[in-house]
Amino acid sequence: MCPCRDMLDLLANKWSALAIGALEDGPQRFGQLRRRLEGVSPKVLSQTLRRLEDHGMLTRTVYAEVPPRVEYELTDLGHSASVPLKDLRNWVEENVPRH
């Protein structure tokens, strides 16, 4: 109904939460993210990043090089959202019976 549902739907999502977490350390390339988020397929990562970009959580910068280089970086909004997401990830890590 209201736009906050869209935003919650975006952030309350496994790969979004993990991707934003990975980008907390600074800009990252596509392949770096792919390796850090173990288990994500390129298609899904691409979709996730695009949705985050559309909602203003990150920027995508293409460098016209070969091989191609694309960097993703959190916006201020993204950095701000990363705080509650980090708390959520921390809660999970603390409350799940370890491997």
Next chain:
Amino acid sequence: MCPCRDMLDLLANKWSALAIGALEDGPQRFGQLRRRLEGVSPKVLSQTLRRLEDHGMLTRTVYAEVPPRVEYELTDLGHSASVPLKDLRNWVEENVPRH
């Protein structure tokens, strides 16, 4: 890979986050939840609640009455998870251009 991914997948989900939020105020019946979480269909709410129950976030109590009465209540684990989820919902409410 590790079980924390399952848990994150469970909690990082729109309806889960909203359902846990609604249950913060105390036990609720199915229909109450359905009305509070505007827009959720009975099937999806049922699925969501069952998944949360399976993961120990809430309890489901059936009263043998007519008409039927079923109450859902957060466990200690559920109450603990509700904290970071509430922070996330608050972030969304504060950072989304109002309706």
Next chain:
DNA sequence: CGACACTAGTAACCAACGGGTACTATCGGA
């Protein structure tokens, strides 16, 4: 007496998303 409401779902069905694998172009290096 018959119709309707209330409850907590389930059954059937469909669309959308999540996810996997294979494939592309381009260049440098062995």
Next chain:
DNA sequence: TCCGATAGTACCCGTTGGTTACTAGTGTCG
């Protein structure tokens, strides 16, 4: 010449999300 590296997309499929219709058993209203 062939391989590797990069950032995706094309294609396909299964699971999930989602909608609507329907159930049973009783109480209430007309």
